[in-house]
Amino acid sequence: xxxxxxxxxxxxxxxxxxxxxxxxxxxxxxxxxxxxxxxxxxxxxxxxxxxxxxxxxxxxxxxxxxxxxxxxxxxxxxxxxxxxxxxxxxxxxxxxxxxxxxxxxxxxxxxxxxxxxxxxxxxxxxxxxxxxxxxxxxxxxxxxxxxxxxxxxxxxxxxxxxxxxxxxxxxxxxxxxxxxxxxxxxxxxxxxxxxxxxxxxxxxxxxxxxxxxxxxxxxxxxxxxxxxxxxxxxxxxxxxxxxxxxxxxxxxxxxxxxxxxxxxxxxxxxxxxxxxxxxxxxxxxxxxxxxxxxxxxxxxxxxxxxxxxxxxxxxxxxxxxxxxxxxxxxxxxxxxxxxxxxxxx
Amino acid sequence: xxxxxxxxxxxxxxxxxxxxxxxxxxxxxxxxxxxxxxxxxxxxxxxxxxxxxxxxxxxxxxxxxxxxxxxxxxxxxxxxxxxxxxxxxxxxxxxxxxxxxxxxxxxxxxxxxxxxxxxxxxxxxxxxxxxxxxxxxxxxxxxxxxxxxxxxxxxxxxxxxxxxxxxxxxxxxxxxxxxxxxxxxxxxxxxxxxxxxxxxxxxxxxxxxxxxxxxxxxxxxxxxxxxxxxxxxxxxxxxxxxxxxxxxxxxxxxxxxxxxxxxxxxxxxxxxxxxxxxxxxxxxxxxxxxxxxxxxxxxxxxxxxxxxxxxxxxxxxxxxxxxxxxxxxxxxxxxxxxxxxxxxx
Numbered sequence: 001x002x003x004x005x006x007x008x009x010x011x012x013x014x015x016x017x018x019x020x021x022x023x024x025x026x027x028x029x030x031x032x033x034x035x036x037x038x039x040x041x042x043x044x045x046x047x048x049x050x051x052x053x054x055x056x057x058x059x060x061x062x063x064x065x066x067x068x069x070x071x072x073x074x075x076x077x078x079x080x081x082x083x084x085x086x087x088x089x090x091x092x093x094x095x096x097x098x099x100x101x102x103x104x105x106x107x108x109x110x111x112x113x114x115x116x117x118x119x120x121x122x123x124x125x126x127x128x129x130x131x132x133x134x135x136x137x138x139x140x141x142x143x144x145x146x147x148x149x150x151x152x153x154x155x156x157x158x159x160x161x162x163x164x165x166x167x168x169x170x171x172x173x174x175x176x177x178x179x180x181x182x183x184x185x186x187x188x189x190x191x192x193x194x195x196x197x198x199x200x201x202x203x204x205x206x207x208x209x210x211x212x213x214x215x216x217x218x219x220x221x222x223x224x225x226x227x228x229x230x231x232x233x234x235x236x237x238x239x240x241x242x243x244x245x246x247x248x249x250x251x252x253x254x255x256x257x258x259x260x261x262x263x264x265x266x267x268x269x270x271x272x273x274x275x276x277x278x279x280x281x282x283x284x285x286x287x288x289x290x291x292x293x294x295x296x297x298x299x300x301x302x303x304x305x306x307x308x309x310x311x312x313x314x315x316x317x318x319x320x321x322x323x324x325x326x327x328x329x330x331x332x333x334x335x336x337x338x339x340x341x342x343x344x345x
Numbered sequence: 346x347x348x349x350x351x352x353x354x355x356x357x358x359x360x361x362x363x364x365x366x367x368x369x370x371x372x373x374x375x376x377x378x379x380x381x382x383x384x385x386x387x388x389x390x391x392x393x394x395x396x397x398x399x400x401x402x403x404x405x406x407x408x409x410x411x412x413x414x415x416x417x418x419x420x421x422x423x424x425x426x427x428x429x430x431x432x433x434x435x436x437x438x439x440x441x442x443x444x445x446x447x448x449x450x451x452x453x454x455x456x457x458x459x460x461x462x463x464x465x466x467x468x469x470x471x472x473x474x475x476x477x478x479x480x481x482x483x484x485x486x487x488x489x490x491x492x493x494x495x496x497x498x499x500x501x502x503x504x505x506x507x508x509x510x511x512x513x514x515x516x517x518x519x520x521x522x523x524x525x526x527x528x529x530x531x532x533x534x535x536x537x538x539x540x541x542x543x544x545x546x547x548x549x550x551x552x553x554x555x556x557x558x559x560x561x562x563x564x565x566x567x568x569x570x571x572x573x574x575x576x577x578x579x580x581x582x583x584x585x586x587x588x589x590x591x592x593x594x595x596x597x598x599x600x601x602x603x604x605x606x607x608x609x610x611x612x613x614x615x616x617x618x619x620x621x622x623x624x625x626x627x628x629x630x631x632x633x634x635x636x637x638x639x640x641x642x643x644x645x646x647x648x649x650x651x652x653x654x655x656x657x658x659x660x661x662x663x664x665x666x667x668x669x670x671x672x673x674x675x676x677x678x679x680x681x682x683x684x685x686x687x688x689x690x
Contacts, residue, residue, distance in 0.1 A: 046513045103478060107471040126452040129474055130511045133448060133481070137505030140485055144497045152489045152497065160482030166475045168391045 019339025023067060023332045030070040030080060031063065033087035038094060041138050052119050052131045056098055059114040065097055065198040066090030072202025072216055075329040085146040089201045092155065095139035097194060100162060102132035107170065108253055150204040158197040165189025176264060176281045178256055192224025215320050222317035223337055229310035230344040232257035233303050236294060248290040254283035258309065262302040272296060307344050314341050364684025368412060368677045375415040375425065376408065378432035383439060386483050397464050397476045401443055404459040410442055410543040411435035417547025417561050420674040430491040434546045437500065440484035442539060445507060447477035452515065453598055495549040503542040510534025521609060521626045523601055537569025560665050567662035568682055574655040575689040577602035578648050581639060593635040599628035603654065607647040617641060652689050659686050
């Protein structure tokens with residue numbers, strides 16, 4: 001049994017199978033306030049806006065980021081009977097996330113999103129770009145509504161860092177020499193920084209000291225990295241490669257993620273290197289190539305190793321909460337990390 | 346001599362030929378502070394960001410919107426020796442404007458911008474979308490830096506309204522039945538609202554009463570409408586149809602602007618209506634169609650009438666300043682309106 005398998009077993013025996021689900025159930029009343037705001041704020045007389053926004057936002061999605069804002073607000077003593085700012089900031093986070101999804105799909109020429117056709121396939125790229133801009137504008141209007149300058153600073157900075165990460169990823173597209181550390185820099189910016197600010201909004205809203213805000217930020221940042229790495233693994237079917245699940249979207253789009261970087265770094269033959277170059281740099285693929293890619297990933301334990309990295313970042317996320325006083329919601333945040341990683345194993 | 350020609354003559358005899366140029370010269374020291382901020386804030390280690398942003402932002406452009414912010418700040422007593430917030434807000438306005446230009450060119454499939462290839466023709470649509478997002482993020486980060494909540498409210502609301510106007514325009518694309526009033530609603534949202542907020546930032550920054558802020562907002566809004574109508578006229582070569590100037594970009598892209606709406610509304614024959622339908626709804630054009638369009642515009646005085654509307658909105662802009670105490674900078678703002686309209690005549 002490898003050390004990573006031991007870790008996984010350990011997580012399982014602690015019955016932390018559904019940390020996200022259980023937190024969702026607990027925070028359901030607060031999330032209702034967020035959902036009301038989302039519904040109201042996607043409204044516009046320009047019917048294409050609510051139509052397209054609703055198509056994306058009602059397509060499911062775990063609303064994990066707003067859930068983290070609600071949770072860290074409650075954990076830091078925010079009292080919803082005195083206001084709705086926790087929900088306003090949570091809705092703002094979800095709008096920012098939705099805007100990046102719309103723009104991402106345009107940038108990546110993606111056909112599918114959340115199990116159905118991407119919005120751009122239904123209404124076109126132009127609509128996705130502009131409705132994304134509208135949602136970003138709404139995100140900013142919402143956060144300004146709270147009058148919390150520290151929250152505004154954190155969120156506007158995140159908006160910039162996310163876009164910077166997206167451009168970095170674009171620059172590295174089709175480049176199979178992208179390093180492990182460059183990849184981590186990219187996902188830290190484009191994915192983890194929104195998790196980080198989502199978690200930091202609670203202590204910022206309740207005016208907690210700098211070191212408390214920093215602890216939540218570090219928790220969110222590392223959770224976000226772990227989350228993205230698990231997503232990368234899931235795109236190749238997860239460690240168990242669950243039957244029937246659609247796999248290989250990233251591969252088909254020529255996306256270079258950590259599992260592939262690990263497999264490419266371990267490549268022993270010229271044939272392997274040529275395979276990755278053809279399929280990911282040139283994106284010149286046959287239908288059989290995905291099977292070859294999966295075999296190579298398996299041969300080099302690339303999915304297991306990616307999960308190990310996810311666990312390492314998950315550990316850092318949990319470690320960041322060490323200085324936070326014990327409380328039931330704190331345990332929920334810890335279980336979110338386990339639940340997030342558990343998706344892949 | 347028509348009444349519009351009389352107005353034009355009147356403007357000329359008052360020697361208000363270059364209201365924008367003269368204000369630019371006057372505000373040059375302040376604009377230097379803005380340009381420094383723009384240069385610093387477009388920096389990123391991700392080289393594609395400063396490369397693309399610099400390509401757009403150094404391609405000229407009058408920087409009229411930040412100029413308005415600097416002017417209304419100075420006119421309302423903002424003292425730059427106590428801070429740089431006027432320049433910070435002005436840079437924020439220019440970044441918001443630049444972001445919309447990048448996204449607009451993607452949405453409209455435009456080839457050219459500011460006399461050279463559009464950024465998307467050099468670096469692709471994906472880069473233009475994402476660098477636009479970065480500039481929008483920087484715009485928000487900059488405005489938050491001023492700690493002025495009223496300015497933040499105004500700017501974030503404008504970001505939303507602009508995007509809403511862009512989506513509205515997209516919805517109306519290829520629709521030759523778009524009415525005069527719908528067209529005004531669209532340009533008010535997508536163009537004039539940024540002018541309005543640019544002008545309102547001065548009194549907001551200096552904490553002037555609501556009615557003063559509103560006066561500047563109304564000035565900017567009407568100036569913005571006039572500005573867009575003049576742009577529409579210029580795209581058909583202006584009233585004088587200056588020789589050698591490239592005309593007809595809007596026509597070739599099938600953009601339905603006020604001159605065309607006026608000509609279509611006046612169309613007397615089935616042939617004319619079919620012409621507009623084929624060239625603007627179907628965008629099925631021959632090289633000779635632009636000449637036909639120009640003849641029809643001339644036949645119905647559509648450019649003159651559009652200039653008359655621009656003058657009407659220009660008059661409203663000037664009227665909005667009636668309650669503002671007399672001062673040299675106020676006269677400059679009035680001359681900006683004349684200068685703006687003068688571009689077309």
